[in-house]
Amino acid sequence: xxxxxxxxxxxxxxxxxxxxxxxxxxxxxxxxxxxxxxxxxxxxxxxxxxxxxxxxxxxxxxxxxxxxxxxxxxxxxxxxxxxxxxxxxxxxxxxxxxxxxxxxxxxxxxxxxxxxxxxxxxxxxxxxxxxxxxxxxxxxxxxxxxxxxxxxxxxxxxxxxxxxxxxxxxxxxxxxxxxxxxxxxxxxxxxxxxxxxxxxxxxxxxxxxxxxxxxxxxxxxxxxxxxxxxxxxxxxxxxxxxx
Amino acid sequence: xxxxxxxxxxxxxxxxxxxxxxxxxxxxxxxxxxxxxxxxxxxxxxxxxxx
Numbered sequence: 001x002x003x004x005x006x007x008x009x010x011x012x013x014x015x016x017x018x019x020x021x022x023x024x025x026x027x028x029x030x031x032x033x034x035x036x037x038x039x040x041x042x043x044x045x046x047x048x049x050x051x052x053x054x055x056x057x058x059x060x061x062x063x064x065x066x067x068x069x070x071x072x073x074x075x076x077x078x079x080x081x082x083x084x085x086x087x088x089x090x091x092x093x094x095x096x097x098x099x100x101x102x103x104x105x106x107x108x109x110x111x112x113x114x115x116x117x118x119x120x121x122x123x124x125x126x127x128x129x130x131x132x133x134x135x136x137x138x139x140x141x142x143x144x145x146x147x148x149x150x151x152x153x154x155x156x157x158x159x160x161x162x163x164x165x166x167x168x169x170x171x172x173x174x175x176x177x178x179x180x181x182x183x184x185x186x187x188x189x190x191x192x193x194x195x196x197x198x199x200x201x202x203x204x205x206x207x208x209x210x211x212x213x214x215x216x217x218x219x220x221x222x223x224x225x226x227x228x229x230x231x232x233x234x235x236x237x238x239x240x241x242x243x
Numbered sequence: 244x245x246x247x248x249x250x251x252x253x254x255x256x257x258x259x260x261x262x263x264x265x266x267x268x269x270x271x272x273x274x275x276x277x278x279x280x281x282x283x284x285x286x287x288x289x290x291x292x293x294x
Contacts, residue, residue, distance in 0.1 A: 053253050054250070054256055059261075064264060099274070103271050107267040114259050118256050222272075222278075222279050226278040226279040229286045230282050238290075242283060
């Protein structure tokens with residue numbers, strides 16, 4: 001196996017250029033798919049026979065929730081790569097993930113709450129799924145707080161990476177909470193093989209999953225550039241990149 | 244059209260969800276761009292003082 005790509009991704013100037021080139025494409029594709037998915041979800045998908053139009057909240061809630069877990073997983077993997085191979089770019093990527101993940105966890109909690117009120121009769125309950133998602137938000141806050149509290153960037157990288165890796169246990173807990181415990185929240189929805197939703201409702205949702213994923217990619221690449229500039233402030237490539 | 248905005252009586256919940264979701268999407272883009280431009284500014288200022 002050829003590992004040159006791995007080494008190239010470990011180089012800050014290469015990654016900076018890569019991020020600058022690719023962010024607009026990720027962002028453009030995300031915007032296009034978001035418009036298509038929202039149009040499909042709001043105008044084309046039929047009403048649900050039980051939830052009427054309230055089910056449309058799924059089109060913001062489910063992509064945000066998936067993203068909140070996907071970003072945490074990305075952050076933990078990047079932190080582990082940084083720790084194992086002492087790769088600064090990976091630590092920078094992990095640090096860039098945290099605020100984005102925290103924001104999408106907030107989106108998940110608020111949209112879920114707005115869906116819970118009409119369907120369950122309450123904005124909030126100390127339910128396994130809801131509580132574990134709130135713990136996810138605190139993990140993001142803990143990660144960012146720890147980084148901010150340690151002045152030496154290398155020590156901050158190491159300490160926060162350990163926190164990110166330990167916190168990954170919460171990801172399967174969130175995902176399977178609806179199967180392991182009695183929960184107000186509905187169980188797993190199958191999206192691909194033998195889907196639980198009708199095609200007419202499903203395609204806008206799948207489009208939005210992809211759109212949100214691409215959007216995360218775009219924002220991550222922008223934030224990664226900022227992280228790299230802050231870390232490598234004395235490197236000669238920064239001079240070239242900014243000239 | 245007014246039927247569409249009424250969302251079969253769930254207008255408050257549906258529209259607030261979409262507003263918060265899209266608001267957070269836009270905010271993430273704005274915050275990331277601001278973070279990048281401030282990092283650029285700091286790096287430029289440092290270059291001026293060291294060169």
